[in-house]
Amino acid sequence: MISSAQKLVRPTLYPSPLPHAALPLADWADCYRVCVAAHPDLSAMAFARLALGRFPPWARLLLRLRDALVRPFGVQTTDDLVAKGAESIGFFPVVSATERQVVVGLDDTHLDFRLVIDVVDQGPAGTTVSVTTLVHRKILLGRLYIAVITPFHRLIVRAALSAAARRLAAAAA
Structure with a gap:
């Protein structure tokens, strides 16, 4: 069943994700956005923490499965990311942050x-929040990885945006 918040999360090509300064060599991208009630003081970091700081149990289970499957190939797991000790949101390392934009991510072999x-x-x-995913697939393993995880990625991004929009609405009520 799709909640009313999930119905508000839309795939979008605006702003056009490629090329993007956050990852100029990206060769794969998607972008989702959600419009929420007016929150003029909402920072990108606050929204990122709402969206990425706590995934639903089914998404955490998928991430544990992913970690088990990719570990033999030398791909970084979520535990590897958390262990690096850099500033992070959830297990995502923060690359850069301003009041209106946060970039998280990492570079790996694939x-x-x-x-x-x-x-x-x-x-x-209202306030519009967009989440753009940018990927530079370096080798065949990267292309295969993205092909396999794309449907799950879409579900998780939509769920994360929806949950953050619900939390904002609940906080405003």
Whole structure:
């Protein structure tokens, strides 16, 4: 069953994800956005923490399965990311942050990826948040990896945006 918040999460090509300064060599991208009630003081970091800081149990289970499957290939696991000790949101290392944009991601042997969270105040019309995923697939393993995980990625991004929108709505009520 799709919640009303999930219905608000839309795939979008605006802003056009490629090329993107956060990962100029990206050769794969997608972008989802959600419009929430006006939150003129909402920072990108606050929204990123709402969206990426706590995944639903089914998504955590998928991530544990992913970690078990990729470990033999030398691909970094979520535990590897957390252990690095850099500033992070959930298990995602923060690459850069401003008031209106947060970039998280990492470089690995098979691919480099970035998640770019942009928050735009639209005045009384609300606040628009977009999450752009950028990937530079370096080798065949990177291409195969993205092909396999794309359907799960889409589910998780939509669920994370929906959950963050619900949390914002609940906090405003």
